[in-house]
Amino acid sequence: MKVGWQTKTLNQITENLDNKRVPITKADRVNGEYPYYGASGIVDYVAGYIFDCDTLLVSEDGANLLARSTPIAFPASGKYWVNNHAHILKFENMITQRFVEMYLESIPLDRYITGAAQPKLNQMALNSIPIPVAPFFEQQRIVRILGEAFDGITTAKANAEKNLQNARALSESYLQSVFTQGGEGWEQKTLEEISTTFGRGKSKHRPRNDKILYSGKYPFIQTGDIRNAEHFITEYSQTYSEAGLAQSKLWPKGTICITIAANIAETGILGFDACFPDSVIGLVTNPKEAEIGFVEYLLQSFKVRLQAKGKGSAQANINMGTFENERFPFPSVTEQKQIVAKLGILCEETQHLESIYKQKLAALDELKKSLLHQAFSGEL
Structure with a gap:
């Protein structure tokens, strides 16, 4: 670990507000303008709120704690409600909050999770997670660099996803045109x-x-x-x-x-x-x-x-x-074979493009992981 960095647990650098959480059953919720947060983010909008501050929410339970298909740490601000499926952490400043959010997204949490059928990250386990805390100026630098990089990665992924969809749409459009337009003698x-x-x-x-x-x-x-x-x-x-x-x-x-x-x-x-x-x-x-x-x-x-x-x-x-x-x-069998040959070529080209864009998406995910690893090992 670099000079000036310290290892601290979450309970040493945050205030836990879990005791202020109030779950509302779906039947008892009154629709409104305020976000109602659960383990994976906003699950509804309700008429009231119990928080009016910046916090970091961390999933307490659910399969995503292991699957990690969506973030398990996400910020909440303004006026909102939180149920008992997300931990609520309040920090002294937004830089440290973002720093910790990024760190939690960079590490596996398997060793802190209990339960097989319903994975759970309880408060005691959450508090025990060691965080490599950099000096404040270094936190600022890391948050800025990663933020800019992640914005670029998000844009690049969106473009790759769009190109992937366009390749499929082009193929589908041509396929539809062949069989809707038909031809003479069909x-x-x-x-x-x-x-x-x-x-x-x-x-x-x-x-x-x-x-x-x-x-x-x-x-x-x-x-x-x-x-x-x-x-x-x-x-x-x-x-x-x-x-x-x-x-x-x-x-x-x-x-x-x-x-x-x-x-x-x-x-x-x-x-x-x-x-x-x-x-x-x-x-x-x-x-x-x-x-x-x-x-x-x-x-x-x-x-x-x-x-x-x-x-x-x-x-x-x-x-x-x-x-x-x-x-x-x-059409005639002869014409059918000619159409199949053309569609086969188009299908191969589409699959080739799909492969390229999928590789780009995978590479961007790996780049993000690499940047996170470098940042929290002091190598960024």
Whole structure:
């Protein structure tokens, strides 16, 4: 540690105001203008307030204490209310408050957290966290440098996120245009008319989770596997045994899978023979009528409209009737193959761009972590 730095615990440099917290049940809250804070920030706005000062709030419980997908330390100012899911720390000045906020975001808290089902950072544990406290002028320098850097990182991440969304939107826009504009000689057909096999998967045995059905050599595809696929299903998370196969059906490689429950209207092409349940429709194309890739892209382009058909229930779903009554545009098989080739190139380019922007986002996150580490080890 650099000269002049001291290690102190939070209770030595802050005033804890937890005893002033007052939770309000949702039924008892009166809507108003004042922020109502919980473990992860503002959860509501209420008619009254119990604090009118600058403080640092620190999550007391919740899975985010371990996951750290959002900040666990965040400032509150003005007039506001805090429930009993966030600790309240008052500092002598805003520089030290921001300094400590940044430090808490830079370190893992696992060793201070209790509870597995419901992680908790109690007040005693919070107070025991050692803080490397720099001299005030050094705190000012670190807060200024990190603040400017984080503003730049935030802007860069926003630009990368926007570019990522734009790449996806461009691809989606072109995909939609292909199938909405159509062309000369395109015919409207049902999926059954262009297939040799078209029907729901099978999983007759009850209960569905009976152990005798699983851990065999036959891939068993579920809706989540299809949702996670990029056009082709190349992985599976479960297998059927001989007993599982006996009460199901083995669909051939090249079958187009369509989800009709949970993750509705997601599609993917089987990269191997596999079974799947009745929450999935299987379609084996007739090569004289349709090209596999064309049908899968076609269904992707109609996904938004098909998903809308499944809304309005506790669990959105569509059924065989949705597709039996739906007519889709089909050109000649030759033209279908040409369209698939073009869409394949576009898909590859889009995935390449997505990869670049995701790498940029990951690099920016690492840069932030590196700056925080340097700052609190006295190397900034």
